[in-house]
Amino acid sequence: MNIVEYTPDYENDVKDLLTQLQTFLSNIDPQGIIVVRENYRDGYFAHAMTAVKKHAGKVFLATEGNKAVGAAICLIPPYGEESRLTTTCPKCGFISDLVVAEGMRGKGIGSALLARAERYFAEQHCEQMQLCVSTYNTGAIAFYERQGLLKDCFYLRKPVGQSQTDLKLPEVCKSGPMA
Numbered sequence: 340m341n342i343v344e345y346t347p348d349y350e351n352d353v354k355d356l357l358t359q360l361q362t363f364l365s366n367i368d369p370q371g372i373i374v375v376r377e378n379y380r381d382g383y384f385a386h387a388m389t390a391v392k393k394h395a396g397k398v399f400l401a402t403e404g405n406k407a408v409g410a411a412i413c414l415i416p417p418y419g420e421e422s423r424l425t426t427t428c429p430k431c432g433f434i435s436d437l438v439v440a441e442g443m444r445g446k447g448i449g450s451a452l453l454a455r456a457e458r459y460f461a462e463q464h465c466e467q468m469q470l471c472v473s474t475y476n477t478g479a480i481a482f483y484e485r486q487g488l489l490k491d492c493f494y495l496r497k498p499v500g501q502s503q504t505d506l507k508l509p510e511v512c513k514s515g516p517m518a
Contacts, residue, residue, distance in 0.1 A: 340451065344399060355380075358379060360436060368473070390412075390435065399455045410452070415431070429465075430465045432457075437452055437470065
């Protein structure tokens with residue numbers, strides 16, 4: 340397994356990996372909010388590559404032979420006004436997506452991609468690295484914690500107009516790592 344920078348030769352592999360990730364996330368979302376739209380494969384890839392260009396980003400791939408089996412999309416977005424008013428504004432690298440192909444997990448690929456992303460952020464003089472992960476993705480949370488990432492913040496959501504007694508939280512929400 341090698342870690343390389345993205346080239347257009349791997350476009351279809353990256354699209355497949357991102358679609359695999361989105362499909363997984365939609366399958367574990369008990370509220371049914373995360374979906375895989377008909378135009379997701381091409382549309383999200385275009386969106387991600389635009390973000391990479393706009394935010395001093397890189398895409399790193401884990402390859403086996405001539406196939407990408409993992410991807411990490413790394414960005415360095417600027418801070419907005421709220422951050423300038425409320426934080427010390429450390430330069431921060433952001434991993435928008437990290438995915439390893441099914442059947443290839445548990446082989447150190449995710450760890451290698453995360454290490455390469457961190458090295459890139461260090462080369463760019465970032466002081467922090469962050470990413471977002473669904474609270475339902477307990478395997479990913481455990482993986483990131485093993486890699487030394489710390490829980491920082493998470494979003495809370497409630498359907499408008501429902502009382503507490505009307506809410507039907509999935510078991511993972513009641514007993515998961517963020518409960």
